[in-house]
Amino acid sequence: MFPVIAYLLIPGFELRVALRALPRLALVPAALAPEAGEEPLLGPVTGAAEAAGVKPGMRLGEALATCPSLVLVDRDPAAVEREWEGVLLRLEDAGFAVDPSDQGAVVFETRGVERLYGGVQPALERALAAVGSTWDSRIGAAGRRFTALAAASVARAGQILIVAAQDEQAFLEPLPLSLLPMTSDRYAELEGLGLRRLGELAQLPGGAVAERLGVEGRNAWRLAHGGRRARVRGRRPAAELVEALVFPEAVANELTLRRALGSLLERLLARPERAGRPFRKLALAARLVDGGSWRRAITLRDATAELGRLRAALGPKLSELPAPILELRLETVELAEHMGQQLTLVEPAGEEAVGRLREGLRQVRASTGTGSVCAVVEVAPWSRVPEARALVVPRDD
Amino acid sequence: MVAGSGSASARRSAGRLNAPRAALVETGPGETPRFVNREQVTLVREEWRVVDRWWTEDPVDRRYFEVVLESGRNVCVYRDREQSCWFTQNA
Numbered sequence: 001m002f003p004v005i006a007y008l009l010i011p012g013f014e015l016r017v018a019l020r021a022l023p024r025l026a027l028v029p030a031a032l033a034p035e036a037g038e039e040p041l042l043g044p045v046t047g048a049a050e051a052a053g054v055k056p057g058m059r060l061g062e063a064l065a066t067c068p069s070l071v072l073v074d075r076d077p078a079a080v081e082r083e084w085e086g087v088l089l090r091l092e093d094a095g096f097a098v099d100p101s102d103q104g105a106v107v108f109e110t111r112g113v114e115r116l117y118g119g120v121q122p123a124l125e126r127a128l129a130a131v132g133s134t135w136d137s138r139i140g141a142a143g144r145r146f147t148a149l150a151a152a153s154v155a156r157a158g159q160i161l162i163v164a165a166q167d168e169q170a171f172l173e174p175l176p177l178s179l180l181p182m183t184s185d186r187y188a189e190l191e192g193l194g195l196r197r198l199g200e201l202a203q204l205p206g207g208a209v210a211e212r213l214g215v216e217g218r219n220a221w222r223l224a225h226g227g228r229r230a231r232v233r234g235r236r237p238a239a240e241l242v243e244a245l246v247f248p249e250a251v252a253n254e255l256t257l258r259r260a261l262g263s264l265l266e267r268l269l270a271r272p273e274r275a276g277r278p279f280r281k282l283a284l285a286a287r288l289v290d291g292g293s294w295r296r297a298i299t300l301r302d303a304t305a306e307l308g309r310l311r312a313a314l315g316p317k318l319s320e321l322p323a324p325i326l327e328l329r330l331e332t333v334e335l336a337e338h339m340g341q342q343l344t345l346v347e348p349a350g351e352e353a354v355g356r357l358r359e360g361l362r363q364v365r366a367s368t369g370t371g372s373v374c375a376v377v378e379v380a381p382w383s384r385v386p387e388a389r390a391l392v393v394p395r396d397d
Numbered sequence: 398m399v400a401g402s403g404s405a406s407a408r409r410s411a412g413r414l415n416a417p418r419a420a421l422v423e424t425g426p427g428e429t430p431r432f433v434n435r436e437q438v439t440l441v442r443e444e445w446r447v448v449d450r451w452w453t454e455d456p457v458d459r460r461y462f463e464v465v466l467e468s469g470r471n472v473c474v475y476r477d478r479e480q481s482c483w484f485t486q487n488a
Binding site: 210218374393 | 411412413414415416417418419421447449450457477480481482483486487
Protein backbone atom coordinates (compact mmCIF):
# COMPACT_ATOMS: atom_id res chain seq x y z
CA MET A 1 0.00 0.00 0.00
CA PHE A 2 1.57 3.29 -1.10
CA PRO A 3 1.24 6.45 1.02
CA VAL A 4 -1.34 9.09 0.15
CA ILE A 5 0.28 12.37 -0.82
CA ALA A 6 -1.84 15.47 -0.24
CA TYR A 7 -1.34 18.89 -1.79
CA LEU A 8 -2.94 21.82 -0.01
CA LEU A 9 -3.29 24.88 -2.24
CA ILE A 10 -4.24 28.46 -1.44
CA PRO A 11 -4.48 30.17 -4.85
CA GLY A 12 -3.23 33.75 -4.94
CA PHE A 13 -1.87 33.52 -1.40
CA GLU A 14 0.27 36.66 -1.71
CA LEU A 15 -2.70 38.71 -2.93
CA ARG A 16 -4.95 37.33 -0.19
CA VAL A 17 -2.43 38.39 2.45
CA ALA A 18 -2.07 41.86 0.94
CA LEU A 19 -5.87 42.25 0.77
CA ARG A 20 -6.29 41.44 4.47
CA ALA A 21 -5.18 45.00 5.20
CA LEU A 22 -7.37 46.37 2.37
CA PRO A 23 -10.54 44.21 2.41
CA ARG A 24 -12.55 46.67 0.29
CA LEU A 25 -10.29 45.88 -2.69
CA ALA A 26 -11.33 42.22 -2.66
CA LEU A 27 -14.55 43.10 -4.50
CA VAL A 28 -13.08 45.43 -7.14
CA PRO A 29 -10.70 44.66 -10.06
CA ALA A 30 -7.33 44.43 -8.29
CA ALA A 31 -4.05 42.63 -8.90
CA LEU A 32 -0.76 42.11 -7.10
CA ALA A 33 1.75 44.64 -8.45
CA PRO A 34 4.83 43.37 -10.31
CA GLU A 35 7.98 42.96 -8.26
CA ALA A 36 10.26 46.01 -8.22
CA GLY A 37 13.07 45.64 -10.75
CA GLU A 38 11.47 42.57 -12.36
CA GLU A 39 9.55 42.17 -15.60
CA PRO A 40 6.25 44.12 -15.35
CA LEU A 41 4.01 41.06 -15.08
CA LEU A 42 0.95 40.95 -12.83
CA GLY A 43 0.71 38.60 -9.86
CA PRO A 44 -2.57 36.96 -8.79
CA VAL A 45 -5.78 38.89 -9.53
CA THR A 46 -9.19 39.22 -7.81
CA GLY A 47 -12.36 37.62 -9.19
CA ALA A 48 -13.63 41.04 -10.34
CA ALA A 49 -10.41 41.62 -12.29
CA GLU A 50 -10.68 38.19 -13.89
CA ALA A 51 -14.25 38.96 -14.91
CA ALA A 52 -12.94 42.15 -16.56
CA GLY A 53 -10.50 40.12 -18.66
CA VAL A 54 -7.33 40.54 -16.56
CA LYS A 55 -5.30 37.36 -16.05
CA PRO A 56 -2.40 36.55 -13.70
CA GLY A 57 0.95 36.91 -15.48
CA MET A 58 -0.44 39.52 -17.93
CA ARG A 59 1.78 42.46 -18.87
CA LEU A 60 0.98 45.55 -16.81
CA GLY A 61 0.35 47.75 -19.87
CA GLU A 62 -1.98 45.20 -21.45
CA ALA A 63 -3.85 44.72 -18.16
CA LEU A 64 -4.41 48.47 -17.69
CA ALA A 65 -5.57 48.79 -21.30
CA THR A 66 -8.01 45.91 -20.74
CA CYS A 67 -9.30 47.24 -17.41
CA PRO A 68 -8.47 50.94 -16.76
CA SER A 69 -9.98 50.79 -13.26
CA LEU A 70 -7.56 48.02 -12.20
CA VAL A 71 -6.05 48.68 -8.75
CA LEU A 72 -2.49 47.51 -8.12
CA VAL A 73 -1.87 46.11 -4.64
CA ASP A 74 1.66 46.42 -3.23
CA ARG A 75 3.47 43.24 -2.28
CA ASP A 76 3.96 42.57 1.43
CA PRO A 77 6.64 39.81 1.59
CA ALA A 78 7.08 40.00 5.38
CA ALA A 79 3.35 39.56 6.02
CA VAL A 80 3.23 36.73 3.44
CA GLU A 81 6.12 34.99 5.21
CA ARG A 82 4.46 35.44 8.61
CA GLU A 83 1.01 34.25 7.51
CA TRP A 84 2.42 31.29 5.58
CA GLU A 85 4.50 30.23 8.57
CA GLY A 86 1.28 30.42 10.62
CA VAL A 87 -0.49 28.08 8.17
CA LEU A 88 2.43 25.61 8.27
CA LEU A 89 2.60 25.68 12.07
CA ARG A 90 -1.15 24.98 12.35
CA LEU A 91 -0.73 21.97 10.03
CA GLU A 92 2.26 20.77 12.06
CA ASP A 93 0.26 21.19 15.27
CA ALA A 94 -2.34 18.86 13.71
CA GLY A 95 0.40 16.24 13.23
CA PHE A 96 1.31 16.65 9.54
CA ALA A 97 4.97 16.67 8.50
CA VAL A 98 4.79 19.40 5.87
CA ASP A 99 7.06 20.13 2.91
CA PRO A 100 6.20 23.61 1.59
CA SER A 101 6.91 23.86 -2.15
CA ASP A 102 5.90 27.49 -2.53
CA GLN A 103 3.97 30.12 -0.59
CA GLY A 104 0.37 28.92 -0.84
CA ALA A 105 1.30 25.33 -1.75
CA VAL A 106 2.30 22.63 0.72
CA VAL A 107 2.57 18.88 0.39
CA PHE A 108 2.32 16.25 3.11
CA GLU A 109 1.61 12.57 3.60
CA THR A 110 -1.33 11.29 5.61
CA ARG A 111 0.22 7.92 6.54
CA GLY A 112 1.39 8.99 10.01
CA VAL A 113 -1.96 10.43 11.13
CA GLU A 114 -4.51 8.21 9.38
CA ARG A 115 -4.99 6.05 12.46
CA LEU A 116 -5.20 9.11 14.68
CA TYR A 117 -8.03 10.67 12.70
CA GLY A 118 -9.69 7.47 11.43
CA GLY A 119 -8.71 7.41 7.75
CA VAL A 120 -7.51 9.53 4.86
CA GLN A 121 -10.66 11.62 4.41
CA PRO A 122 -10.98 12.61 8.12
CA ALA A 123 -7.24 13.40 8.23
CA LEU A 124 -7.56 15.72 5.23
CA GLU A 125 -10.67 17.32 6.73
CA ARG A 126 -8.60 17.96 9.85
CA ALA A 127 -5.89 19.59 7.70
CA LEU A 128 -8.44 21.91 6.06
CA ALA A 129 -9.89 22.79 9.46
CA ALA A 130 -6.40 23.50 10.82
CA VAL A 131 -5.70 25.97 8.02
CA GLY A 132 -9.06 27.69 8.57
CA SER A 133 -11.83 28.71 6.21
CA THR A 134 -10.60 32.28 5.59
CA TRP A 135 -7.97 31.19 3.08
CA ASP A 136 -10.26 29.21 0.71
CA SER A 137 -7.78 26.34 0.76
CA ARG A 138 -8.39 23.09 -1.11
CA ILE A 139 -6.74 19.69 -1.07
CA GLY A 140 -5.90 17.18 -3.79
CA ALA A 141 -4.70 13.73 -2.75
CA ALA A 142 -3.25 10.85 -4.78
CA GLY A 143 -0.43 8.33 -4.81
CA ARG A 144 1.87 10.68 -6.73
CA ARG A 145 2.84 14.25 -6.08
CA PHE A 146 1.92 15.66 -9.50
CA THR A 147 -1.48 13.97 -9.57
CA ALA A 148 -2.18 15.38 -6.09
CA LEU A 149 -1.16 18.84 -7.30
CA ALA A 150 -3.37 18.51 -10.38
CA ALA A 151 -6.29 17.43 -8.19
CA ALA A 152 -5.77 20.40 -5.87
CA SER A 153 -5.61 22.73 -8.87
CA VAL A 154 -9.06 21.68 -10.09
CA ALA A 155 -10.70 21.37 -6.66
CA ARG A 156 -13.04 24.10 -5.42
CA ALA A 157 -12.42 26.12 -2.26
CA GLY A 158 -12.88 23.89 0.79
CA GLN A 159 -13.06 20.72 -1.33
CA ILE A 160 -11.02 17.55 -0.82
CA LEU A 161 -10.44 15.67 -4.07
CA ILE A 162 -8.94 12.19 -3.67
CA VAL A 163 -7.80 10.35 -6.81
CA ALA A 164 -7.56 6.56 -6.43
CA ALA A 165 -4.46 4.85 -7.86
CA GLN A 166 -6.39 3.06 -10.62
CA ASP A 167 -8.09 6.30 -11.72
CA GLU A 168 -4.95 8.47 -11.89
CA GLN A 169 -4.38 8.24 -15.64
CA ALA A 170 -8.05 8.74 -16.49
CA PHE A 171 -8.15 11.73 -14.14
CA LEU A 172 -5.10 13.40 -15.71
CA GLU A 173 -6.07 12.83 -19.37
CA PRO A 174 -8.67 15.62 -19.80
CA LEU A 175 -6.73 18.23 -17.78
CA PRO A 176 -5.11 21.18 -19.61
CA LEU A 177 -1.39 21.30 -20.40
CA SER A 178 -1.13 24.55 -18.41
CA LEU A 179 -0.77 22.40 -15.27
CA LEU A 180 2.72 21.40 -16.41
CA PRO A 181 5.68 23.50 -15.26
CA MET A 182 6.90 24.72 -18.66
CA THR A 183 7.94 27.99 -20.27
CA SER A 184 5.42 29.90 -22.38
CA ASP A 185 7.44 29.05 -25.52
CA ARG A 186 6.94 25.35 -24.87
CA TYR A 187 3.19 25.80 -24.40
CA ALA A 188 3.05 27.67 -27.69
CA GLU A 189 5.06 24.90 -29.37
CA LEU A 190 2.76 22.20 -28.01
CA GLU A 191 -0.34 24.18 -28.97
CA GLY A 192 1.13 24.57 -32.44
CA LEU A 193 1.30 20.80 -32.62
CA GLY A 194 -2.39 20.62 -31.73
CA LEU A 195 -1.89 19.39 -28.16
CA ARG A 196 -4.26 20.76 -25.52
CA ARG A 197 -4.68 18.04 -22.89
CA LEU A 198 -2.32 16.01 -20.70
CA GLY A 199 -3.74 12.81 -22.20
CA GLU A 200 -2.79 13.91 -25.72
CA LEU A 201 0.81 14.49 -24.62
CA ALA A 202 0.93 11.22 -22.67
CA GLN A 203 -0.11 9.25 -25.77
CA LEU A 204 2.97 10.36 -27.74
CA PRO A 205 6.13 8.18 -27.64
CA GLY A 206 8.51 9.41 -24.91
CA GLY A 207 11.56 9.26 -27.20
CA ALA A 208 9.92 11.43 -29.85
CA VAL A 209 8.88 14.03 -27.24
CA ALA A 210 12.44 14.11 -25.84
CA GLU A 211 13.92 14.51 -29.31
CA ARG A 212 11.57 17.32 -30.26
CA LEU A 213 11.30 19.22 -26.96
CA GLY A 214 14.44 18.29 -25.04
CA VAL A 215 14.68 17.65 -21.32
CA GLU A 216 11.78 19.97 -20.47
CA GLY A 217 9.51 18.07 -22.84
CA ARG A 218 10.65 14.75 -21.45
CA ASN A 219 9.86 15.90 -17.90
CA ALA A 220 6.46 17.20 -19.00
CA TRP A 221 5.73 13.87 -20.72
CA ARG A 222 6.69 12.02 -17.54
CA LEU A 223 4.41 14.26 -15.46
CA ALA A 224 1.58 13.71 -17.95
CA HIS A 225 1.90 10.04 -16.96
CA GLY A 226 1.58 11.00 -13.29
CA GLY A 227 5.23 11.71 -12.50
CA ARG A 228 7.52 9.80 -10.19
CA ARG A 229 6.32 8.08 -7.06
CA ALA A 230 8.37 9.65 -4.28
CA ARG A 231 7.98 10.01 -0.54
CA VAL A 232 7.46 13.39 1.12
CA ARG A 233 9.96 14.51 3.72
CA GLY A 234 8.65 16.98 6.26
CA ARG A 235 10.63 20.15 6.90
CA ARG A 236 12.52 20.71 10.12
CA PRO A 237 10.33 23.00 12.24
CA ALA A 238 11.68 26.53 12.41
CA ALA A 239 12.70 28.10 15.70
CA GLU A 240 10.41 30.90 16.84
CA LEU A 241 12.97 33.46 17.87
CA VAL A 242 12.02 36.93 16.74
CA GLU A 243 12.83 40.40 18.03
CA ALA A 244 11.22 43.58 16.73
CA LEU A 245 11.66 47.29 17.23
CA VAL A 246 8.87 49.78 16.41
CA PHE A 247 9.94 53.35 15.69
CA PRO A 248 7.74 56.28 16.74
CA GLU A 249 8.34 57.86 13.33
CA ALA A 250 9.79 56.73 9.99
CA VAL A 251 13.55 56.12 10.06
CA ALA A 252 15.92 56.16 7.10
CA ASN A 253 19.15 57.29 8.76
CA GLU A 254 21.73 54.50 8.42
CA LEU A 255 23.36 55.20 11.78
CA THR A 256 20.01 54.89 13.58
CA LEU A 257 19.20 51.72 11.65
CA ARG A 258 22.56 50.16 12.54
CA ARG A 259 22.03 51.02 16.22
CA ALA A 260 18.57 49.46 16.05
CA LEU A 261 20.05 46.34 14.50
CA GLY A 262 22.69 46.17 17.25
CA SER A 263 19.97 46.40 19.88
CA LEU A 264 17.91 43.66 18.19
CA LEU A 265 20.97 41.41 17.99
CA GLU A 266 21.71 41.88 21.70
CA ARG A 267 18.11 41.03 22.58
CA LEU A 268 18.11 37.96 20.31
CA LEU A 269 21.42 36.73 21.72
CA ALA A 270 20.01 37.05 25.24
CA ARG A 271 16.97 34.85 24.52
CA PRO A 272 17.07 31.75 26.77
CA GLU A 273 15.36 29.57 24.08
CA ARG A 274 18.57 29.74 22.07
CA ALA A 275 20.25 27.60 24.75
CA GLY A 276 23.71 28.78 23.68
CA ARG A 277 23.32 27.57 20.08
CA PRO A 278 24.83 29.81 17.40
CA PHE A 279 22.84 31.21 14.46
CA ARG A 280 23.06 29.53 11.06
CA LYS A 281 20.49 31.61 9.15
CA LEU A 282 18.77 34.89 10.03
CA ALA A 283 16.22 37.12 8.34
CA LEU A 284 15.95 40.88 8.54
CA ALA A 285 12.48 42.28 7.86
CA ALA A 286 11.04 45.79 7.90
CA ARG A 287 7.65 47.49 7.64
CA LEU A 288 7.99 50.38 5.19
CA VAL A 289 6.48 53.81 5.68
CA ASP A 290 4.29 53.48 2.57
CA GLY A 291 2.64 50.33 3.96
CA GLY A 292 4.77 47.75 2.12
CA SER A 293 7.33 45.44 3.63
CA TRP A 294 10.89 44.23 2.97
CA ARG A 295 12.71 41.03 3.92
CA ARG A 296 16.20 39.57 3.40
CA ALA A 297 17.43 36.17 4.62
CA ILE A 298 21.16 35.73 5.33
CA THR A 299 22.99 32.42 5.66
CA LEU A 300 26.17 32.80 7.69
CA ARG A 301 29.42 31.31 6.45
CA ASP A 302 30.11 29.96 9.93
CA ALA A 303 27.40 29.52 12.51
CA THR A 304 28.11 32.14 15.14
CA ALA A 305 26.78 33.89 18.23
CA GLU A 306 29.37 36.68 18.23
CA LEU A 307 27.77 40.10 18.18
CA GLY A 308 30.51 41.69 16.04
CA ARG A 309 30.35 39.05 13.31
CA LEU A 310 26.56 39.10 13.21
CA ARG A 311 26.59 42.88 12.98
CA ALA A 312 29.11 42.73 10.12
CA ALA A 313 27.03 40.16 8.22
CA LEU A 314 23.65 41.86 8.63
CA GLY A 315 24.63 45.55 8.64
CA PRO A 316 25.22 45.94 4.87
CA LYS A 317 21.71 44.62 4.16
CA LEU A 318 20.25 47.76 5.74
CA SER A 319 21.53 49.82 2.82
CA GLU A 320 19.18 47.82 0.55
CA LEU A 321 16.07 49.22 2.27
CA PRO A 322 13.95 50.87 -0.45
CA ALA A 323 12.17 53.40 1.82
CA PRO A 324 12.10 54.75 5.42
CA ILE A 325 10.83 52.15 7.86
CA LEU A 326 8.47 52.05 10.82
CA GLU A 327 9.47 48.65 12.22
CA LEU A 328 12.59 46.48 12.08
CA ARG A 329 12.40 42.73 12.83
CA LEU A 330 15.14 40.18 13.26
CA GLU A 331 14.04 36.53 12.83
CA THR A 332 15.96 33.34 13.48
CA VAL A 333 15.48 31.04 10.52
CA GLU A 334 17.85 28.28 11.63
CA LEU A 335 20.03 27.57 14.64
CA ALA A 336 23.12 25.36 14.44
CA GLU A 337 23.13 22.24 16.58
CA HIS A 338 26.62 22.39 18.02
CA MET A 339 27.50 24.48 21.05
CA GLY A 340 31.10 25.18 20.15
CA GLN A 341 34.30 23.61 18.90
CA GLN A 342 36.40 21.61 21.31
CA LEU A 343 40.10 22.33 20.80
CA THR A 344 42.59 19.45 20.95
CA LEU A 345 46.28 19.58 21.79
CA VAL A 346 47.43 17.57 18.77
CA GLU A 347 45.06 17.50 15.78
CA PRO A 348 44.97 14.05 14.08
CA ALA A 349 46.16 14.16 10.46
CA GLY A 350 43.42 15.21 8.06
CA GLU A 351 40.96 15.86 10.89
CA GLU A 352 40.89 19.61 10.34
CA ALA A 353 40.31 19.26 6.58
CA VAL A 354 37.48 16.80 7.19
CA GLY A 355 35.94 19.10 9.79
CA ARG A 356 36.13 22.07 7.44
CA LEU A 357 34.65 20.06 4.59
CA ARG A 358 31.78 18.93 6.81
CA GLU A 359 31.16 22.50 7.94
CA GLY A 360 31.22 23.71 4.33
CA LEU A 361 28.69 21.09 3.31
CA ARG A 362 26.52 22.06 6.26
CA GLN A 363 26.55 25.68 5.05
CA VAL A 364 25.54 24.63 1.54
CA ARG A 365 22.69 22.56 2.98
CA ALA A 366 21.53 25.44 5.18
CA SER A 367 21.37 27.85 2.26
CA THR A 368 19.96 25.53 -0.42
CA GLY A 369 17.91 23.01 1.56
CA THR A 370 18.11 19.28 2.21
CA GLY A 371 18.97 17.07 -0.73
CA SER A 372 21.30 19.64 -2.27
CA VAL A 373 24.52 17.87 -1.24
CA CYS A 374 25.09 14.60 -3.07
CA ALA A 375 27.71 11.85 -3.17
CA VAL A 376 28.69 9.73 -6.17
CA VAL A 377 28.30 6.01 -5.48
CA GLU A 378 29.69 3.48 -7.93
CA VAL A 379 27.20 0.69 -8.56
CA ALA A 380 28.48 -1.04 -11.69
CA PRO A 381 31.81 0.50 -12.78
CA TRP A 382 32.34 -2.32 -15.28
CA SER A 383 29.12 -1.58 -17.20
CA ARG A 384 29.33 -0.67 -20.89
CA VAL A 385 26.34 1.63 -20.41
CA PRO A 386 27.78 4.88 -18.96
CA GLU A 387 24.74 5.91 -16.93
CA ALA A 388 24.61 2.51 -15.20
CA ARG A 389 28.07 2.91 -13.65
CA ALA A 390 27.35 5.36 -10.80
CA LEU A 391 24.51 7.04 -8.92
CA VAL A 392 24.29 10.50 -7.40
CA VAL A 393 22.80 10.02 -3.93
CA PRO A 394 21.69 12.87 -1.63
CA ARG A 395 23.67 13.10 1.63
CA ASP A 396 21.91 14.73 4.52
CA ASP A 397 24.16 13.43 7.32
CA MET B 398 0.31 27.31 -14.38
CA VAL B 399 1.69 25.41 -11.46
CA ALA B 400 5.33 26.00 -10.72
CA GLY B 401 7.95 23.44 -9.80
CA SER B 402 5.63 20.58 -9.02
CA GLY B 403 8.15 17.82 -8.75
CA SER B 404 11.34 19.72 -8.14
CA ALA B 405 11.65 19.11 -4.41
CA SER B 406 11.20 15.36 -4.72
CA ALA B 407 13.50 15.21 -7.73
CA ARG B 408 16.22 16.98 -5.78
CA ARG B 409 16.02 14.47 -2.97
CA SER B 410 15.98 11.22 -4.90
CA ALA B 411 19.05 9.41 -6.20
CA GLY B 412 19.91 10.18 -9.81
CA ARG B 413 22.17 8.63 -12.40
CA LEU B 414 25.57 10.11 -13.07
CA ASN B 415 26.21 10.80 -16.77
CA ALA B 416 22.55 10.43 -17.64
CA PRO B 417 21.98 10.98 -21.38
CA ARG B 418 20.45 14.25 -22.53
CA ALA B 419 18.35 14.62 -25.64
CA ALA B 420 20.29 16.26 -28.47
CA LEU B 421 19.42 17.80 -31.80
CA VAL B 422 21.60 16.06 -34.38
CA GLU B 423 21.65 16.42 -38.14
CA THR B 424 23.30 13.57 -39.96
CA GLY B 425 25.22 13.24 -43.18
CA PRO B 426 26.25 10.26 -45.30
CA GLY B 427 26.45 7.01 -43.37
CA GLU B 428 24.25 8.45 -40.61
CA THR B 429 27.27 10.22 -39.06
CA PRO B 430 26.58 13.48 -37.22
CA ARG B 431 27.07 16.74 -39.18
CA PHE B 432 25.52 19.18 -36.65
CA VAL B 433 25.11 18.67 -32.89
CA ASN B 434 22.71 21.11 -31.21
CA ARG B 435 23.04 23.35 -34.30
CA GLU B 436 26.84 23.42 -34.06
CA GLN B 437 28.85 22.02 -36.95
CA VAL B 438 30.93 18.89 -36.46
CA THR B 439 34.49 19.36 -37.71
CA LEU B 440 35.86 15.93 -36.89
CA VAL B 441 34.55 12.49 -35.95
CA ARG B 442 37.29 11.14 -33.70
CA GLU B 443 35.88 7.77 -32.87
CA GLU B 444 32.86 5.57 -33.40
CA TRP B 445 31.71 2.50 -31.51
CA ARG B 446 28.61 0.46 -30.77
CA VAL B 447 27.18 -0.67 -27.47
CA VAL B 448 24.71 -3.54 -27.57
CA ASP B 449 23.76 -4.75 -24.13
CA ARG B 450 20.88 -6.08 -22.03
CA TRP B 451 19.34 -7.61 -25.15
CA TRP B 452 17.96 -10.36 -22.95
CA THR B 453 15.91 -7.87 -20.87
CA GLU B 454 12.78 -5.80 -21.59
CA ASP B 455 14.97 -2.69 -21.69
CA PRO B 456 17.64 -3.52 -24.31
CA VAL B 457 20.47 -1.10 -25.17
CA ASP B 458 21.50 -0.62 -28.80
CA ARG B 459 23.54 2.54 -29.31
CA ARG B 460 25.91 3.87 -31.93
CA TYR B 461 28.33 6.28 -30.24
CA PHE B 462 30.35 9.05 -31.93
CA GLU B 463 33.05 11.11 -30.27
CA VAL B 464 33.10 14.35 -32.24
CA VAL B 465 34.88 17.71 -32.18
CA LEU B 466 32.61 20.70 -32.77
CA GLU B 467 33.35 23.97 -34.53
CA SER B 468 33.92 25.66 -31.16
CA GLY B 469 36.60 23.08 -30.31
CA ARG B 470 34.42 21.23 -27.80
CA ASN B 471 34.74 17.47 -27.56
CA VAL B 472 31.29 15.88 -27.38
CA CYS B 473 30.03 12.32 -27.21
CA VAL B 474 26.72 11.66 -28.94
CA TYR B 475 24.87 8.48 -29.64
CA ARG B 476 21.89 7.34 -31.62
CA ASP B 477 19.56 5.11 -29.64
CA ARG B 478 18.38 2.54 -32.13
CA GLU B 479 15.56 1.40 -29.84
CA GLN B 480 14.04 4.88 -29.50
CA SER B 481 15.37 6.23 -32.82
CA CYS B 482 16.66 9.44 -31.29
CA TRP B 483 19.93 11.17 -30.45
CA PHE B 484 21.47 11.91 -27.06
CA THR B 485 24.65 13.48 -25.70
CA GLN B 486 26.50 11.79 -22.87
CA ASN B 487 29.80 11.83 -20.98
CA ALA B 488 30.77 8.32 -21.99
